[in-house]
Amino acid sequence: MSLSFQVLATDGLARRGRLTTPHGVVETPAFMPVGTLGAVKGVTPQELEAAGASILLANLYHLALRPGIDVVERLGGLHAFTGWPGPILTDSGGFQVWSLGGLRTVDADGVTFRSHLDGSPLRFTPEGVVDFQERMGVDVAMMLDECPPWPVTPEAAAASWLRTLDWARRARAAWRGTSGGGLFGIVQGSVYRGLRERAAADLTALDFDGYAIGGVSVGETAPERHAAVEWTAPLLPADRPRYLMGVGYPEDILHATTHGVDLFDCVLPARNARHGVLFTRQGVLKIKNARYKDDPLPIDPECGCPACRRTSRAFLHHLTRSGELTAAVLATLHNLRFYLDFMAGLRQSIQLGTLTEQAKLARRTTGGDAPEGPDVRVLPVSSDPLEQRSS
């Protein structure tokens, strides 16, 4: 089998979908927690399930460096290795390779780089990256792409796209589907509408199992990021899942959802948690602030995460100020649950046909402690544990 994707309901451009993979079903729109090395930082596979995650994102670049694809393959693939039995998507590592700057050299055939860990040489080619992901048995593999820097001239962006398109063709041809999963193409094109539109058309002709919008969250402004989504998403095949890579704040996810995107990933909820920045239905909350020293309320009274079910803002303030490991664990579990509840709310609203209206009400005003993100008070964050579990 390969992936299958059904659109169950629509609300404007927004889609309520169901992605079926060899390792389970993903109800969309869905957020994929980031487990770069195979685990979300501080979170057991069991806790990730309990939070309501249905699909995990891992990173081929990091796994190729450590422990190495051979090791993962010998140990029965990425699911057996990590203990995460559900669907897994691996990013191809293109983004990470480009981030290496001077440590890599690109030629028409692929990219050669040095490990950021020990300097050992590695080579990624479009075919090799497909092969790595098939050997790890992932449910969704991503093609190797070139993520242009930002800012970039239109000419350089167009030249970069030609290379990525060539790699897309080679990746598509190399994909054997032995893992039963699917291969996604990645639309690039930077902030240039014509190039994004052309890239969407080029990739659609290659008949990928799904389509990602890449090259965002690289430094561009929010309006530029939103525009890239608005130009690209509607041009992608309606019967395939659409994935916005590395985005973002709840407002960004809401915006993209209303333009027809189905899948998201971002390190934000986990990274912010480790810095004591918590998402709540009342706005963003910086738990280190002295005002929380005596606060007996849960982080978010409507949340069902392990922290909110048992302890107070005061306790998390105390653990965070004390630099305790448990602070990072509880905060991460909370923020992940918030994001996953938020996605459940989006799914519910699309099903009810109320998302477009609710999205109009969501403003870029700031709630809580600081402008860490938009106010999500009017957004439909689900707190129904059944919806959470069944999705």
Add this chain to the structure above:
Amino acid sequence: MSLSFQVLATDGLARRGRLTTPHGVVETPAFMPVGTLGAVKGVTPQELEAAGASILLANLYHLALRPGIDVVERLGGLHAFTGWPGPILTDSGGFQVWSLGGLRTVDADGVTFRSHLDGSPLRFTPEGVVDFQERMGVDVAMMLDECPPWPVTPEAAAASWLRTLDWARRARAAWRGTSGGGLFGIVQGSVYRGLRERAAADLTALDFDGYAIGGVSVGETAPERHAAVEWTAPLLPADRPRYLMGVGYPEDILHATTHGVDLFDCVLPARNARHGVLFTRQGVLKIKNARYKDDPLPIDPECGCPACRRTSRAFLHHLTRSGELTAAVLATLHNLRFYLDFMAGLRQSIQLGTLTEQAKLARRTTGGDAPEGPDVRVLPVSSDPLEQRSS
């Protein structure tokens, strides 16, 4: 009510007991995971329960410094504050105060010291420490004691004991029992048999709700530590719980159990976990070792912890080598489960009358990677989840 303690079965000097507290029952012999600041490092209250813990240890000294007793009291006491609904024992902080060295001055009435956090002055008196613990609503409070250094002369140890005895009288008189819990006395006396025996008799006359053996694990040899237990434990009242403070390796716990000790605490399982040193039924395992890179087995095939149920030594090796937070979390959950299963096995063996025989078989040979601790292969580590949960 106060504490109640029943001895349900004996095997030689070993006791299978039941300690009933205002917040629940503790089946003994029991291991108390250390949550100095109110949480075991990296572990949620829910995970601690799932591992089979029945009682949590916290530390008055650390809590008095941060967040302060007033804060804990205002927030409804230590149970409400931490989200741990079961029994809690707080150490008085005597040991921590003595560790401060030059930062503290002792007089007959108590001890004045400076916070190791911000240098602010604090004062502990026998009455104050009792009051702090009552205000936090703990189930078991510990008296303020003086922990003599090691080595110490017989004269200095005896003088120290006189001070501790005076503080014991004052603590006993100050204890009101408003929290419904109990107050434990602490036997000191260093490595001197006569002094230990006298201290046990002195304290017994004061009718504490339980008795601790303190002043061990301060640098003395294992035979000296074992001797202190062998001299002291049998002299303590048979109808009260006995607690060996800060001990230790499974072999130490086994030894003390066979001499009639009921309660234990130690940072060892959690601290070792954070350094990649794992306890298993096959011996100690240093997960960073290259030999585990490809090892598909669970850490301990008989263990039911979240790590062993889902992942391999290879995955934990990978996460540990990568410095991932999840490595510390999974390893801590594993080691705690090992200790708690080990205690369940001891309880079972006492019930069956087989502990004395099994203890003879336990040798100081080393299993696994390195002499981090004794071989516990012949010890009765329970892997029965029902026994775990019901205890």
